[in-house]
Amino acid sequence: MKTLADLRAIKEKAKQDMASREKTAKYRIIVSMGTCGIAAGARATMSAIIDELNKRNIKDAIVTQTGCLGYCDQEPMIQISQASKQTITYGKVTPEIAREIINGHVVNDKVLTNYVFNLS
Amino acid sequence: MHRIHILIAMDAHTIAQGAHSVKDELQRELSLAALTDEVRVVETGSLGIYNKGVVLVVFPDAVYYAGVKVEDVSEIISEHLIKGRIVERLQYADIPETKEEEGKAPRFGKQVRVVLKNAGIIDPDNIEEYIAHDGYEAMGKALTEMKPEDVINTVKESGLQGRGGAFFPTGMKWEFAAREKSEEKYIICNADEGEPGTFKDRLILEGDPHAVIEGMALTGYAVGANKGFVYIRGEYKMSINRMQKAIDQAREHGLLGKNIFNSSFSFDLEIREGAGAYICGEETALIESIEGKRGEPRDKPPFPPSVGLWGKPTIVNNVETLANLPQIISKGAAWYKSNGTEKSPGTKVFTMVGNIKNPGLIEVPMGITLREIIYEVGQGIPDGKGFLLAQMGGTTGGILTSEHLDLPMTVENLREIGAGLGSGALLVVDDSQDVVDLVKNFVEFFNHESCGKCTLCREGTGRLLELLEKLTDGRGELKDVDLIEDLAKVMMKGAFCGLGQAAPVPILGCLRYFRGEFEKYVKKPQVAQAAVA
Numbered sequence: 001m002k003t004l005a006d007l008r009a010i011k012e013k014a015k016q017d018m019a020s021r022e023k024t025a026k027y028r029i030i031v032s033m034g035t036c037g038i039a040a041g042a043r044a045t046m047s048a049i050i051d052e053l054n055k056r057n058i059k060d061a062i063v064t065q066t067g068c069l070g071y072c073d074q075e076p077m078i079q080i081s082q083a084s085k086q087t088i089t090y091g092k093v094t095p096e097i098a099r100e101i102i103n104g105h106v107v108n109d110k111v112l113t114n115y116v117f118n119l120s
Numbered sequence: 121m122h123r124i125h126i127l128i129a130m131d132a133h134t135i136a137q138g139a140h141s142v143k144d145e146l147q148r149e150l151s152l153a154a155l156t157d158e159v160r161v162v163e164t165g166s167l168g169i170y171n172k173g174v175v176l177v178v179f180p181d182a183v184y185y186a187g188v189k190v191e192d193v194s195e196i197i198s199e200h201l202i203k204g205r206i207v208e209r210l211q212y213a214d215i216p217e218t219k220e221e222e223g224k225a226p227r228f229g230k231q232v233r234v235v236l237k238n239a240g241i242i243d244p245d246n247i248e249e250y251i252a253h254d255g256y257e258a259m260g261k262a263l264t265e266m267k268p269e270d271v272i273n274t275v276k277e278s279g280l281q282g283r284g285g286a287f288f289p290t291g292m293k294w295e296f297a298a299r300e301k302s303e304e305k306y307i308i309c310n311a312d313e314g315e316p317g318t319f320k321d322r323l324i325l326e327g328d329p330h331a332v333i334e335g336m337a338l339t340g341y342a343v344g345a346n347k348g349f350v351y352i353r354g355e356y357k358m359s360i361n362r363m364q365k366a367i368d369q370a371r372e373h374g375l376l377g378k379n380i381f382n383s384s385f386s387f388d389l390e391i392r393e394g395a396g397a398y399i400c401g402e403e404t405a406l407i408e409s410i411e412g413k414r415g416e417p418r419d420k421p422p423f424p425p426s427v428g429l430w431g432k433p434t435i436v437n438n439v440e441t442l443a444n445l446p447q448i449i450s451k452g453a454a455w456y457k458s459n460g461t462e463k464s465p466g467t468k469v470f471t472m473v474g475n476i477k478n479p480g481l482i483e484v485p486m487g488i489t490l491r492e493i494i495y496e497v498g499q500g501i502p503d504g505k506g507f508l509l510a511q512m513g514g515t516t517g518g519i520l521t522s523e524h525l526d527l528p529m530t531v532e533n534l535r536e537i538g539a540g541l542g543s544g545a546l547l548v549v550d551d552s553q554d555v556v557d558l559v560k561n562f563v564e565f566f567n568h569e570s571c572g573k574c575t576l577c578r579e580g581t582g583r584l585l586e587l588l589e590k591l592t593d594g595r596g597e598l599k600d601v602d603l604i605e606d607l608a609k610v611m612m613k614g615a616f617c618g619l620g621q622a623a624p625v626p627i628l629g630c631l632r633y634f635r636g637e638f639e640k641y642v643k644k645p646q647v648a649q650a651a652v653a
Contacts, residue, residue, distance in 0.1 A: 001374040002382050004260045007251060010373075014252035017160075021125050021179045021241065028180070033204045046123075050158065054121050062180040063123040065204035 016059050026060035027106050030079040034068030040075035041094070048095035049078070052102040061106055074117050080105055091117030122160035124201060128176040129240060131166040131326050132319075132358055137173045138190070145193040153197055162249075165327020167240040168228075169212060170480035177240075186212035214478075230497050232459055234467045235443045236483045239327030244362050247369040250330040256375055258449035259334050262341055263381040266449075271342040272298060275445065277453035279465040284310055284401075284438030285513060285542040287464075287531045293435060296425035297343040300433040305345035307336050308429065308436045311352040311359065312406055314398040315514030316565060317545035320469040321439035323481050325352070325359035328443065329366035333376070333389065335442030338449055339435055340387045347388060349429075351406055354393040363391055398569035402618055403436040405571070416573050417617035440469055440544070460486030464530035468541060475550035477502050491525040494548055505550035509633070513542015515562050516622035519629030538629065555637040559630050560588040566623040577620030580611040584627070591641040601638045605631055 001007055019025055031037070031046045046063065053061055069077055074091035078098065081087040088111055090101055097115055104112045128134075128143050143161060150156050169175045173187035178196075183206050185196065192210055199205045215228075233239075242249035250256070262271050276291030297305060309332060313321040325332060336348045350367075352360050367389050370376040378386040397415045399405045404418035407429050428434020444466065448456045457465040464486040470493070472479050477499040484493060490510060494500065501507055510520045512529075518539020520527075527533055534540050549558065567581040587604050590596045608624035608631075615621045631638065 001256070001260075001380065004257075004264060004381070007256055007260055010248055011251045011254075014248035017121060018125070018242075018249060018252050019121075021127075025180070031204075033202060035203070038203070047158075050121060050123055064180050065202075067203060067205050 016057075019059055019062060025062040026082060027062070028081045029061055029063045029106075030081065031063065031065045032067065032069050032075060032077040032079075033065040034072075034075075036068050036072035037075045037077065040072075042076040044095050045076045045078065045093050045098045048098040049102060052099045053106075056102070056107060058102075058106060069119075071117065071119075077117065089117050089119055090115045122158060123180075124159040125179040126159060126161045126176055127164045127167070127179065127240070128161060128174070129165065129167040129169070130163040130358075131323060133166070133170060134174050135358070139174045141190050142174045142176070142188055142193060145190045146197075149193050149197045153202065155197070155201060159201060162243045163245060164242060165239040165244050166323045166481055168236075168481055170478075172212065175212070181206070184212040184215055185210040230488065230492055231483055232467050232485050233483050234447060234456075234459065235324060235331075235440055235469050236327065236481070237447075238331065239323065239481075242328070244327055244329055245365055247330060247366065247373060247375075250328070254450065255330050255446070256334055258446035259337055259341075259375065260381055262338055262449055263383040263385055268298065268342050268344065271338060271449060274449060274453050275342070278448045278456040279453075279463075280441065280444055280448060280456065281464070281466075281531065282438055283440035283444070283468070283544070285315075285540065285544075287541065290437065290441055293425055293437075294339065294343050296423070297345075297433045297435050300426055302433050304347070304430075304432045305340075305343055306429045306432055306434040307339045307343070307345045307348035308403075308406065308410070308434060309336055309348065309350040309439060309442055310401065310403060310406060310436050311350055311356070311439045312394045312401040313353055313356070313439070313543070314394075314401045315516070315543040315545055317471060317473045317547050318514050318543045319471050320481060320544045322353075322356050322359050323471075324439050324443050324469070325356070326362055329359075329363045330370065331443040331446055332363070332439055333366055333370050335437075335445035336389060337376070337380070337387045338445050339437060339442065341385050343433070343435055345433075345435070346386050347390075349390055349392050349410055351392045351394060351400075351410060354395050360391060360393060367391070397571070399571045399617075399619055405617070406436065407434065416571050417619075461528065461530050463532050468529075468544060470544045470546050472498050472546045472548065474546075474548040475501050475505065475553070476548045487528040487530050489526050489528055490520060493529075493546065494525075498548070501548065501550050503550075505552055508549045508551040508553060509555070509630075510549065511545075511547040511626055511629075513540050514545040515565055516619075516625055517542045517545065517547075518625055519633060521633045538625070538632075555630050555634040556588065556592060556641055559627055560585070560592060562626050563588055563623075566619070570619065574616035574620060576611050577615045577617075577623070580607055580615070580620065581623060583607060591638065594641070596642045598639065598642050601631070601635070601642070604638070 033042050076093050077091050078093050079087050079089045104110050146161050167175050175186045177184045199207050272294050280290045281287040311321050376388050392410050394400050400409045400415040402417050405415045409415040424434040460466045467483050467485050469483045482497050511517045563585045567585050570577045570581050572578045587600050608627045612624045
């Protein structure tokens with residue numbers, strides 16, 4: 001270790017992988033992984049999300065999963081929650097749409113209304 | 121990126137309950153489910169949950185599972201990791217909410233985590249995780265921006281006192297060594313934790329070994345030492361292994377070795393293993409032991425900061441003291457003083473044992489009351505029994521009774537009543553226990569551990585044990601109780617080192633508050649005779 005900059009480089013890299021242990025991540029992406037979700041391809045959707053986050057080097061998002069939301073025909077569904085903002089639910093999210101949502105919602109902070117599923 | 125991190129507590133407690141097999145099963149099931157790219161299993165230190173079997177926590181959901189058996193693993197994976205459904209039958213919900221305020225230490229209910237901030241959160245075998253949690257920042261700051269005297273002044277200002285039990289001001293001790301002109305000086309980490317009921321140092325070493333390394337390097341820089349020894353109790357195999365791994369990693373990263381951070385400061389560490397003698401926790405006996413001699417205390421003065429290891433100036437600091445240092449240097453003295461009281465700043469790590477619902481490792485701010493520790497952090501005494509007494513600070517610790525429940529626990533308050541915080545063991549005793557039997561148990565321990573160098577301790581502990589046995593066998597007389605008290609007082613004044621001087625503390629404490637219990641043993645035969653008549 002020769003400089004503080006060397007130390008901080010290691011720190012940033014390690015922090016990135018530990019992000020899921022922090023409760024402070026800006027975006028929380030929740031994939032519905034009930035039997036219905038998995039049957040509709042939620043696993044492929046989740047893999048696409050993780051892949052896209054990695055590719056784009058996005059640090060402030062964590063991916064987690066939940067059970068069936070009760071709208072099985074809309075699966076695979078994902079929800080994106082942010083502190084102090086309304087949680088957005090997307091329906092029929094294929095891997096391609098998932099990538100689009102990451103680019104739109106997480107990278108550019110724009111809700112993709114055409115994929116939004118209105119829970120009420 | 122792994123979307124899920126499973127932290128599994130790997131400390132001596134959970135390993136004894138099968139943590140290794142559970143971890144192996146997790147790895148096996150994860151690879152069967154093709155989840156190894158998404159899920160990372162991390163070994164970590166104690167999660168602060170005891171007597172509950174194997175404990176793990178699943179992030180990002182922060183769901184704790186306790187009592188996890190090998191056969192439960194596939195259910196956790198198929199339900200929680202794949203379908204996102206918490207396995208409620210294994211969930212451990214009794215986790216106090218964590219609060220983290222800006223610039224303050226994280227709070228878990230009444231607990232405040234400074235020393236334990238990384239324990240159960242990072243993988244202690246991975247230096248990068250320590251670095252991610254601000255590790256080695258203090259060392260970088262000290263070596264690039266501070267002079268050695270600045271480091272000493274910050275520590276002095278923080279009011280940090282030695283956490284081994286004596287509560288000597290750390291900064292002042294350093295100053296003594298810094299003033300000495302010597303080519304060679306040494307830093308020793310005292311991890312010969314032998315006080316019965318105390319296991320805080322073990323869990324700090326197992327959970328966050330790099331904090332201790334960084335603390336030692338800061339000490340070395342402050343007093344001008346380039347070499348350190350970590351003297352770890354030989355039975356602490358896991359602490360030794362983790363520490364060795366941490367030292368190796370620090371060397372690989374150039375955080376130990378020559379010209380750290382391009383400065384003129386070089387520092388390296390070696391581990392020395394103790395061989396199971398209680399007395400070697402006493403700093404001069406420990407030094408003798410490192411020198412390869414029989415572990416017996418030296419005459420003092422001179423004290424180790426002037427004449428220590430191989431006759432050179434030496435700083436001996438406790439594990440917990442050292443683990444406090446990195447944060448004091450990086451966040452400053454004022455931050456450290458924001459916890460605790462004016463004269464007793466900071467936090468203290470305790471191990472709570474005995475008749476308590478929720479035993480284990482806790483960290484609380486100084487000045488907390490015994491009632492808060494026992495009834496809030498420890499959740500009270502089990503089986504509806506009452507509180508009889510608490511012994512604070514290991515076997516040599518003072519006795520506290522119900523009249524002390526609301527006394528703020530500070531160094532000065534406890535000193536006033538003839539007790540001390542000591543090594544951090546808190547033994548809670550309920551009202552169904554026999555005080556005399558308890559005292560006999562303490563004395564048996566001292567009698568076994570007395571090194572035999574001075575007569576008062578060698579003979580005194582033996583005679584005390586005889587007198588106590590006489591009492592419990594029903595052969596005692598009232599004057600024996602007085603004799604026990606006299607002998608204890610003489611030992612306290614005349615014994616050569618801390619062992620013999622402190623051994624009488626709990627005996628005198630019990631006599632002071634429970635003399636009637638001792639006298640009852642004398643009267644018992646008469647009671648029995650009266651019944652026959």
